Amino acid sequence: MSFRIRMILPLIATFVAAVGYPLFYSFYLSLTSYKITQRWDSHFVGLNQYRDVFANSDYWSAMKVTGLFVVIGVFLELSLGLAIALSLQRQKRFRDFTRSFLLSPMFITPIAVGLMFRFLLNQQLGAIPTILDKVGFSYDFFGSGNALFTMIMIDTWQWTPFMVLLILAGLESLSKQPFEAARVDGAKPFYTFRRITIPMLAPILTVAILIRSLDALKVFEYVYATTRGGPGIETQTIQYFTYQTGIQYYRLGNASAMAYLLLIIVMIIVVVLFKQIEKTRRL
Amino acid sequence: MRKRESSWGILSKLIITFSFIIVAAPLLWVLLASFKTGSDLNDPTLVTFTPTSENWKKVFSSGIFQSAGRSAFVGVITVAISIVLGSMGAYSISRYKTGKSLTRFGILAAQVLPPAVLVFPFLDLAYRLRLSDTLVAVIAAHLSFVLPVVTWFLIGFFDAAPKEVEEQALVDGLDRFAAFRKVVLPQVAPGMGAAAIFGFVLSWNDLFYALILAPGNAATLPVRIAGFNTFRGVELGAMCAAILVSVVPVLIASFFIQRRLVRGISGGAVKF
Numbered sequence: 001m002s003f004r005i006r007m008i009l010p011l012i013a014t015f016v017a018a019v020g021y022p023l024f025y026s027f028y029l030s031l032t033s034y035k036i037t038q039r040w041d042s043h044f045v046g047l048n049q050y051r052d053v054f055a056n057s058d059y060w061s062a063m064k065v066t067g068l069f070v071v072i073g074v075f076l077e078l079s080l081g082l083a084i085a086l087s088l089q090r091q092k093r094f095r096d097f098t099r100s101f102l103l104s105p106m107f108i109t110p111i112a113v114g115l116m117f118r119f120l121l122n123q124q125l126g127a128i129p130t131i132l133d134k135v136g137f138s139y140d141f142f143g144s145g146n147a148l149f150t151m152i153m154i155d156t157w158q159w160t161p162f163m164v165l166l167i168l169a170g171l172e173s174l175s176k177q178p179f180e181a182a183r184v185d186g187a188k189p190f191y192t193f194r195r196i197t198i199p200m201l202a203p204i205l206t207v208a209i210l211i212r213s214l215d216a217l218k219v220f221e222y223v224y225a226t227t228r229g230g231p232g233i234e235t236q237t238i239q240y241f242t243y244q245t246g247i248q249y250y251r252l253g254n255a256s257a258m259a260y261l262l263l264i265i266v267m268i269i270v271v272v273l274f275k276q277i278e279k280t281r282r283l
Numbered sequence: 284m285r286k287r288e289s290s291w292g293i294l295s296k297l298i299i300t301f302s303f304i305i306v307a308a309p310l311l312w313v314l315l316a317s318f319k320t321g322s323d324l325n326d327p328t329l330v331t332f333t334p335t336s337e338n339w340k341k342v343f344s345s346g347i348f349q350s351a352g353r354s355a356f357v358g359v360i361t362v363a364i365s366i367v368l369g370s371m372g373a374y375s376i377s378r379y380k381t382g383k384s385l386t387r388f389g390i391l392a393a394q395v396l397p398p399a400v401l402v403f404p405f406l407d408l409a410y411r412l413r414l415s416d417t418l419v420a421v422i423a424a425h426l427s428f429v430l431p432v433v434t435w436f437l438i439g440f441f442d443a444a445p446k447e448v449e450e451q452a453l454v455d456g457l458d459r460f461a462a463f464r465k466v467v468l469p470q471v472a473p474g475m476g477a478a479a480i481f482g483f484v485l486s487w488n489d490l491f492y493a494l495i496l497a498p499g500n501a502a503t504l505p506v507r508i509a510g511f512n513t514f515r516g517v518e519l520g521a522m523c524a525a526i527l528v529s530v531v532p533v534l535i536a537s538f539f540i541q542r543r544l545v546r547g548i549s550g551g552a553v554k555f
Contacts (some may be wrong), residue, residue: 005375007374011368011430015390018427019427021404022401023401025404026401028403029407034407080302092300099541104533105490107533109504109533110488110490111509112525112530115508118348119316120309136381157309165545172545221490238397238399243399243495246403247495255403260399262401263397270395
């Protein structure tokens, strides 16, 4: 066996065991009526589970909720992240302290962040609604119509730092020459930002958006900590819905079909995006 | 020109100050609440009160340190396996283009997998092997997402590392594995550090897998904290203390790793 194969074999073996095996097994599960409470009574049902999932309006509602969450959340995080990273780059004093403090939310266990905001935003016992109330402004953060946006704000609080980290790293790796040239030519700051900073950052922004979107799709902790999907099913995200079906109702077969359908949809989106990126790169 | 410069400067200071408040205020409020008694908690805006240590005592005696220990154990084992296997594999992929774009794509695609796809097979297998509610199941599940991320990072670092030194080492008579271990690895050490930190954080923070695979006796820190989810006034203070137990080490750690992380990432990890 050649050196390169010997080097990669342990990785591939572990990869197959930890990713490949469950991937195929869950596809098999999705074709059965498997329930963890009645393991002896599992039989092959083919694509019936998928038909059920397709016909399940709660599933599509969860898809929509997740989609809104991802798109709005990532957009907010990207905009704020750019503003904060550019500000941090200019900063001279207390640099290390500010940076590490502003980056810290992304390292906190998401469940702790969820519980923290559940407490702070609670209608009766939370500080924020109470203060808002005192200035004559009443807002129910977990009420109907507001809860999903609250969820997005929690995500933004925790994950804008991730955008800041990637953009900051990107800014520091940019070559200084174009900026010098722009300065010598007397370019206005906004023009420099739009014509030099953004295009040069584009590759890292793409990566940041991609990583963050894929991660936001998996949102579970905030829902688990705060609303448990409510009011109604307004904040029921796809990950939470699958968890409920599989764990609370023990319907592993059904839940696997849900997860697989999600996987297919995500894969299609990723492949299309990749093609798009490749295309713009060639231009 | 000068004037415009300074107005940008003021704006950026405002942005930093504002973000600072947004990050600090919730944490400070939870800190305050963790020293309040049940009845003081009924008034959320109360700032002056007689502090109590009851909440902290309750949390400290709840086994939260054992849970933190378990989380650390899972994180260290997962990251250690990922770094060893990942660096060897990533080196092979980066230098010898092993498996061409297929391996690279496979590793990237693994990061796209929704955890809901993988978790039920792990659960079922854990049941069959009588490993449910043990850390073995959690470590196996964490490998499924830490290993691809760490490997992906490392491929980027190996791509960016210069080849000359290692070729010189081969000429000098080191065999290829020795050259890898003694010459190549030290070159990517900062990147490995960043990748290890990232992997550890991912594992440390995971609730989804741990909650499903080990909800009881082998509860990790996130699972334990989720258990404090309550709205009875008496236990609200304890919930706040539990939140802080997970926040404080992170604040300290982020101070030490921040600069390394920024440098590690700009060193070439995040590229296609």
